[in-house]
Amino acid sequence: MGVRIIGTGKAVPKKVLTNEMMSEILDTSDEWIYSRTGIKQRYISTGETNTKLCVDAAKDALKDSGLKGEDIDLIVVATITSDKLTPSTACLVQTEIGAKNSMAFDIVAACSGFVYALDIAVKFIKSNEYKNVLIIGGEVLSKILDWSDRKNAVLFGDGAGAAIVTNDESDYITSINCVSVGEKAHTLTCNSLEIKNLYKKHSDDFSNYLSMDGKEIFKFAIDVIEKSIEKILKEENLRFEDIDYIIPHQANSRMIDTIAKRKNYDRNKFYMNIERYGNTSSASIPIALDEMNKKNLLKDGMKIILIGFGGGLTYGSALVNWKK
Numbered sequence: 620m621g622v623r624i625i626g627t628g629k630a631v632p633k634k635v636l637t638n639e640m641m642s643e644i645l646d647t648s649d650e651w652i653y654s655r656t657g658i659k660q661r662y663i664s665t666g667e668t669n670t671k672l673c674v675d676a677a678k679d680a681l682k683d684s685g686l687k688g689e690d691i692d693l694i695v696v697a698t699i700t701s702d703k704l705t706p707s708t709a710c711l712v713q714t715e716i717g718a719k720n721s722m723a724f725d726i727v728a729a730c731s732g733f734v735y736a737l738d739i740a741v742k743f744i745k746s747n748e749y750k751n752v753l754i755i756g757g758e759v760l761s762k763i764l765d766w767s768d769r770k771n772a773v774l775f776g777d778g779a780g781a782a783i784v785t786n787d788e789s790d791y792i793t794s795i796n797c798v799s800v801g802e803k804a805h806t807l808t809c810n811s812l813e814i815k816n817l818y819k820k821h822s823d824d825f826s827n828y829l830s831m832d833g834k835e836i837f838k839f840a841i842d843v844i845e846k847s848i849e850k851i852l853k854e855e856n857l858r859f860e861d862i863d864y865i866i867p868h869q870a871n872s873r874m875i876d877t878i879a880k881r882k883n884y885d886r887n888k889f890y891m892n893i894e895r896y897g898n899t900s901s902a903s904i905p906i907a908l909d910e911m912n913k914k915n916l917l918k919d920g921m922k923i924i925l926i927g928f929g930g931g932l933t934y935g936s937a938l939v940n941w942k943k
């Protein structure tokens with residue numbers, strides 16, 4: 620029993636926030652943001668919910684796959700910014716797309732979320748439990764940003780990306796490897812709700828904005844991207860030259876410049892679109908995958924490495940042998 624991606628989709632809010640617009644509200648500049656990160660603009664919700672973005676991305680992926688909502692057996696949404704604590708975003712998506720025969724749940728693995736969801740999809744399919752799985756990475760990160768904190772506010776954007784994974788006689792998704800490094804949890808955090816009840820009063824120190832140690836994450840990311848590529852090449856008995864594209868989580872172009880230079884990898888094989896979207900956490904890999912799919916950059920037989928990394932800390936990678 621094998622597994623294959625048969626459709627992709629994406630959705631972003633209407634509002635574009637450029638670096639120039641950002642510099643009108645914060646002490647920052649296009650020059651600083653672009654030279655440090657590669658970001659020029661990002662999409663920001665003016666009311667579009669995470670559910671709406673996930674539903675739009677899911678419908679786009681269904682259309683691309685030729686399947687209907689009722690064909691879907693499982694929906695996994697990866698998100699750190701769900702609209703509600705309950706119901707899950709996946710259950711809300713289920714209703715909107717008419718996936719009445721599916722099981723649906725959310726997972727939290729930050730920027731590795733899409734690869735984690737892919738791993739879950741592959742395992743459910745290979746166990747013969749389910750045939751068609753919809754996986755989505757969706758975020759409205761703008762709601763967990765402190766808009767007076769220039770260090771974080773300039774980095775992130777909102778959006779959702781989706782893929783339909785199905786069973787196949789041959790295996791097109793191999794070498795999936797997802798890792799969690801809880802001991803580094805403190806380097807990227809965002810609180811949920813405060814404990815506030817008849818025994819515990821509100822504390823002025825409580826914040827539920829995203830906070831991160833950028834330098835630590837930068838080092839972590841470089842290390843795990845390099846490790847992930849090397850592990851896949853070894854497991855699959857391939858050379859870097861055999862890989863057509865790498866789709867890394869879109870966190871910072873400088874990370875990719877550093878890796879390409881250090882390892883002497885062809886920089887052009889790393890697909891980057893951070894310039895237009897910013898860092899959309901779990902949505903960044905499926906948005907990139909969909910963009911490549913719709914631009915016809917992906918041809919049957921191509922080998923693509925996906926690599927996610929982020930809060931948890933977590934990381935995950937997979938080799939996708941493209942066949943549509």
Ligand code: ACO
Binds near residue numbers: 648898929
């Ligand atoms: N505009 C202008 N100046 C700024 C800005 C800004 N937006 N932000 C920070 N600065 C200033 C700082 O105050 C500092 O000034 P100082 O030297 O006077 O103190 C200076 O610029 C340098 O700041 P650094 O934080 O040292 O900048 P650095 O080069 O490390 O870049 C960045 C920061 C872009 C965050 C980088 O560390 C990075 O990309 N880290 C990885 C982020 C990441 O990948 N996160 C993981 C995924 S996110 C997730 O899982 C949800």
